[in-house]
Amino acid sequence: MSRIQAAFRRARNEGRAAVVPYLTAGYPSPEAYLDTATQLLEFADLMEIGLPYSDPLGDGPTIQRSGEAALRAGVRTADVVALVAALRQRTDKPLLLMTYVNPVFAWGPARFFAAFAEAGLDGVILPDLPPDEDPEVVRAAHDAGLATVFLLAPTSTDARIREVVRHTTGFVYTVSVTGVTGARSEMPDLAPLVGRIRSQTELPVAIGFGVSGAETARQAARVADGVVVGSALIKKLASGEDPAPLLAEIRRAARVE
Template sequence: MTTREAFAQARAQGRAALIPYVMAGYPSRGADLELVKQVLPYADLLEVGLPYSDPLGDGPVIQRASEQALQQGIRVADVAAFVQEIRALTDKPLFLMTYLNPVLAVGPERFFSMFKEAGVNGLILPDLPPDEDPGLVALAQGVGLETTFLLAPTSTEARIRTVAPYCTGFVYAVSVTGVTGARDRLPEGLPELVGRIRRVTQAPVAIGFGISNRTTAQQAAQAADGAVVASALIRAHEEGRGLAEVLREVRAGLEGAAGPVH
């Protein structure tokens, strides 16, 4: 299934797409795949995090998960193997969330080829302004990977016009000017941000940072094509709760609240 097909399928069902997040190697090797099995029935797309020592865009919950995975020796090759295991379970789109440093450390061409072969559809690169290295973006797209970049409520019209064309997977609209983390409500102004993005691209728009419950999911669905759920899932696992409980509540918020067809 392609990325566009996944968003379109959700839209045809009258809802925004649900994009759960899992961290490779968390809570441990093998147990990470068990978490994938919990979230896949609810997922339209799946975001897979590559553990990194300095995840500047992530709040404390995802930082803890990343540290735990790294302490167990998870490396880039292990993440690629994890993706292969997920791909054997599903044909749903898989997006790898990675900071730039691991890409450069492995070597961009080798890194991109490794994950394309493993079964990744696309990359989310939160700390790469794409216009600062368009050659790197072209290299990823050249091996068949879609690329996704972040835009925020503070993004100017000029910035949106610059970044959006590089988003061949979907546009990741950050709900807040801060780090990841579950929130009770999302800030006002998200429909306005998404509207500004949609004026310059046909790519689907997904909202992330703060989706944790029915209320925040409904806010996201009223504005955008999809919602990313990350910290809320890791926190649920830390607290000994099943991930399905969180996903059922979020899915309920996404149903019947989707904005205009795009």
């Protein structure tokens, strides 16, 4: 059993959805990133690491600004590899990289995935890659020993779900809206979508793009195996606040009712 599978199973056995925080690598600084990630890992089941990128099509303004700040500070792909390696020294929990596909192509898929796998990464989330459009990239990730995660949305057809889960080996990332990332006050009813996904795969299903606090986490946990939170944590960091209490609140709220 992989670390990813074990993390979801452990959370399920504890009667709750798995908690997956997202932080942009190197934000607000490389040193602060490592300390913040370490603090959040106390309340996390898996950690999602965002690779700063200049054209993040799926990210809302909060995560965009964090990526821009990291890039201005000089954080590049090689630095993110080093941050993953440093974070792996601090935890045995699953670490996943969220990256757009252009940085993968810039290094070359085999080199990119091998470097991150050697650093201790467990999987890669590719939000802008339809996996059937470039199965060679998916194969390169698998050859490096990395799990792959792709996104599905409320607009996804049954045929699209079937195609995406065929290439997915980590968990299925379900976005709550047909839009960009960002904290929201209420979740739409995702039970029908999650039900359609579960009819085609036994992989865990995690919901993101909208979890902002206890109530939205509770809504997501009612129907999914995992709860992803990013923008709400980065907002705390941007205002100089400690995001760990918010993640602790989300973990408490992610009980399966």
